[in-house]
Amino acid sequence: xxxxxxxxxxxxxxxxxxxxxxxxxxxxYKNIDTINNQMPEDFFTKPQxxxxxxWPIFANLTDASNDLGTVxxxxxxxxxxxxxxxxxxVNKIVNGTWWDKTDHHDNxxxxxxxxxxxxxxxxxxxxxxxxxxxxxxxxxxxGSIGARELVKKRxxxxxxxxxxxxxxxxxxxxxxATYSLLTAxxxxxxxxxxxxxxxxxxxCHIPLIIPKHKKNEMYLEVHGDRVYWTExxxxxxxxxxxxxxxxxxxxxxxxxxxxxxxxxxxxxxKRSMPFTKRLIRKWLRMGVDLN
Numbered sequence: 001x002x003x004x005x006x007x008x009x010x011x012x013x014x015x016x017x018x019x020x021x022x023x024x025x026x027x028x029y030k031n032i033d034t035i036n037n038q039m040p041e042d043f044f045t046k047p048q049x050x051x052x053x054x055w056p057i058f059a060n061l062t063d064a065s066n067d068l069g070t071v072x073x074x075x076x077x078x079x080x081x082x083x084x085x086x087x088x089x090v091n092k093i094v095n096g097t098w099w100d101k102t103d104h105h106d107n108x109x110x111x112x113x114x115x116x117x118x119x120x121x122x123x124x125x126x127x128x129x130x131x132x133x134x135x136x137x138x139x140x141x142x143g144s145i146g147a148r149e150l151v152k153k154r155x156x157x158x159x160x161x162x163x164x165x166x167x168x169x170x171x172x173x174x175x176x177a178t179y180s181l182l183t184a185x186x187x188x189x190x191x192x193x194x195x196x197x198x199x200x201x202x203x204c205h206i207p208l209i210i211p212k213h214k215k216n217e218m219y220l221e222v223h224g225d226r227v228y229w230t231e232x233x234x235x236x237x238x239x240x241x242x243x244x245x246x247x248x249x250x251x252x253x254x255x256x257x258x259x260x261x262x263x264x265x266x267x268x269x270k271r272s273m274p275f276t277k278r279l280i281r282k283w284l285r286m287g288v289d290l291n
Contacts, residue, residue, distance in 0.1 A: 003225070004225060004233060007231040010204065013262065018206060018231065020157060023161075024206065027157060044211070044249060044250050046249075114180070115180075116178045116179060118176065119159070120162065121176055123175055125151050169259075170262070173258060174258055176255070176257040177254070177257070180205075181250060182245045182251045182253075183250050183251075188244075190278075191242075192240055199238045199268035200259055202235065202263055203234060205235075205254075205255055207230070207232065208253055211249035212247075215228065218244060218245050220242070222239050224281030226288075227289075227291055229253060238268070240278045
């Protein structure tokens with residue numbers, strides 16, 4: 001059972017998603033607020049200072065270990081950071097606030113180098129700090145119109161693409177849809193998705209703004225194999241994976257979680273020892289370039 005599906009494997013939906021990439025990118029530029037309430041024109045063309053950093057759980061770990069140099073201190077720090085991060089994530093789930101606006105100005109939810117701007121989450125339209133928890137327009141209002149109408153107003157072509165898929169394959173066929181920004185010099189450590197535990201959906205990546213790079217500078221690694229943003233592709237986000245951007249430029253894709261049923265893909269078989277098998281594949285250099 002493959003972990004990655006190239007554009008040809010996604011059938012008509014793969015081609016359909018890829019055909020919207022320019023419109024989706026243009027709407028990102030128009031709608032993301034930065035410090036000056038307008039994204040700089042050179043945000044993706046000007047070299048950026050490397051943003052490579054540890055995820056919050058590992059922040060300050062090295063400094064503290066140098067101070068005391070004990071295993072117990074490392075355990076204490078990891079536990080404290082993990083407890084803090086877990087508490088923060090739980091609060092976001094309970095309160096429905098998937099953006100943290102306390103330490104940045106670009107109106108995007110972020111973890112380290114990875115930033116997201118969701119439009120659909122858990123099959124529901126999303127706007128700012130609120131979820132439109134119902135499918136009917138206006139059940140949750142911000143001013144005078146609901147989240148669905150705000151998304152359609154600000155991201156008309158992107159909403160059109162999502163609506164056409166949902167109309168044809170069923171409203172529940174799209175679990176999540178979000179812009180995904182991996183900043184210059186960014187790296188997302190090995191992980192599995194927080195959602196989609198039963199691998200009901202496949203996470204599709206539509207490449208929007210991909211800087212020029214050498215092959216070893218920018219890629220998604222899934223179960224030891226590498227796939228590049230040269231085309232729209234999908235992967236099972238319950239397979240352990242990482243993302244790397246070693247360039248001086250920001251990378252932008254649009255992620256859509258679409259059910260396997262809509263994509264006419266078979267159900268994912270249950271994995272045994274997935275993390276260990278990935279490590280073995282990497283150690284033995286069994287991974288391949290998929291595109």
